[in-house]
Amino acid sequence: MTDIILGLQGEISNGSEKGVPYVAGKNKVAACAKHFVGDGGTTKGIDENNTLIDMQGLLRIHMPAYYDSIDKGVATVMISYSSWNGKKMHANHELITGFLKGKLQFKGFVISDWQGIDRITSPPHSNYTYSVLESVLAGIDMIMIPYNFTEFIHELTCLVKKNFIPMERIDDAVGRILLVKFTLGLFENPLADLSLVNEVGSQAHRNLAREAVRKSLVLLKNGKNANDSVLPLSKKLSKILVAGSHADNLGYQCGGWTIAWQGFSGNNYTSGTTILSAINSTVEKNTEVVYSENPDSEYVKSQNFNHAVVIVGEHPYTETKGDSKTLKMIDPGPDVIRNVCGAVKCVVIIISGRPIVIEPYITEIDALVAAWLPGSEGQRVTDVLFGDYGFTGKLPRTWFKTVDQLPMNIGDSHYDPLFPFGFGLTTKATVSR
Structure with missing residues (x-):
């Protein structure tokens, strides 16, 4: 994943000083590595929760991406809402100043998350002076204030004047922010280059997005035995059933942070191609494609389908809205799988932002x-x-x-996955291009 830094900032030059931000020119942007650190290991996966792990585990599981990001010249690092062994990350001097800035020699700037310093206290914002003091002393250089920035300026100014926050800490923060701005060339070119606007959503961008989709698809099962491969499907099948809540829904395909914070449902808020419409445009003109979102088994058995494609998964979500103790696909997904896959040879496509429960249905698929x-x-x-x-x-x-x-990571004594990290079956193209 850290290779995206090279796309955003440019390939770092040989001989660059470790930890120094690198941005290749005005056609590039500053990247941000987040959320530092342990954000993905919180208890029961709950957003903004506590990550219970010793330092050795933190370094083994959660820190490697930051080593790599710093080696690639990442310009900024954002702090996590979560805690590490009960200590709020936004107030963690040991990890921000001691480890990130000290041991890892990160020289870009550290930024808070959205109202992140408010969450140092419980309830949030209940002692804002303390939150400002702890976060700045911890090593956060830029504070994300979405609303009342004058309150923050007042509190910080008072804390500096009363010597609770030393000027050396302010100088460090300002120096880091200026270094990134100079690296970006913002003083020479402070405004956006409008000549680049027409490239947004260009054919080149869409081609890259399409390549990313193709290469990110993971084939987890292909036939009920080694001699019974189902994929790739033939474009010349006489009759195909397409089923499931995610077959004809761009919003579900896109997930959260699309158009709206929590995403959307349906096909009215952005342009694109649903999987159903893609199937219709891919198969031969004589192939009959039948769409039924939630068919019953008797209907499926009666229609003489050659194959079925079932597309199911999760609703869009972001952050706390995505918290789930069950990680189940949304209804009626399980029923659709049973009704369809019990009656006709089926391909199930999971649309989700993470692994979800599929083990109970795997033998039917x-x-x-x-x-x-x-x-x-x-x-x-x-x-x-x-x-x-x-x-x-x-x-x-x-x-x-x-x-x-869960949690389950490689190296754990209880590591017994349905599909292990790095798993993925391969197929060969059947169409010459």
């Missing part, structure tokens, strides 16, 4: 694809489904059997 959140590019799912390209994607994280196993 002929082929299984983790499509994650393909966004607007449903056509690129069918590119691989029907053999224009082969499956090459690998799991970026372990896929559990049951939520009772």
